[in-house]
Amino acid sequence: xxxxxxxxxxxxxxxxxxxxxxxxxxxxxxxxxxxxxxxxxxxxxxxxxxxxxxxxxxxxxxxxxxxxxxxxxxxxxxxxxxxxxxxxxxxxxxxxxxxxxxxxxxxxxxxxxxxxxxxxxxxxxxxxxxxxxxxxxxxxxxxxxxxxxxxxxxxxxxxx
Numbered sequence: 001x002x003x004x005x006x007x008x009x010x011x012x013x014x015x016x017x018x019x020x021x022x023x024x025x026x027x028x029x030x031x032x033x034x035x036x037x038x039x040x041x042x043x044x045x046x047x048x049x050x051x052x053x054x055x056x057x058x059x060x061x062x063x064x065x066x067x068x069x070x071x072x073x074x075x076x077x078x079x080x081x082x083x084x085x086x087x088x089x090x091x092x093x094x095x096x097x098x099x100x101x102x103x104x105x106x107x108x109x110x111x112x113x114x115x116x117x118x119x120x121x122x123x124x125x126x127x128x129x130x131x132x133x134x135x136x137x138x139x140x141x142x143x144x145x146x147x148x149x150x151x152x153x154x155x156x157x158x159x160x
Contacts, residue, residue, distance in 0.1 A: 001066040008106040017048035025079040029151035038067045057093035087116040120145045
């Protein structure tokens with residue numbers, strides 16, 4: 001799966017969008033530590049996969065992860081302060097963007113999960129609820145509140 005994504009990025013002229021596994025913004029970070037048998041790839045979205053000239057909403061980064069032939073994941077990640085509603089809009093816009101769809105079609109079937117990393121003080125019970133948003137956008141959503149200067153490892157989602 002990872003090789004197919006890298007090949008597609010090359011075809012799209014976006015091979016430079018592959019970045020290190022850590023992403024940080026506003027004092028909050030996200031990473032993905034692959035299992036010994038797993039393979040992962042992180043892609044920078046903002047001003048790389050999706051150019052700023054397009055003037056569209058977009059999330060921060062995208063992780064592809066393969067633990068086995070049948071366990072293949074993609075994580076759309078937005079790091080935000082307190083504005084959960086805006087984070088959800090950015091995740092939805094990226095999910096529907098043609099460049100994301102083009103990458104995703106390279107590796108079907110896959111489990112998609114949208115991740116909103118927000119401040120621990122953010123009210124996560126506000127509308128829309130995670131379930132309402134999931135039903136509207138047909139993608140699993142995890143809103144993860146964390147403290148400033150903290151990094152969340154996506155592997156925690158895979159062990160549940």
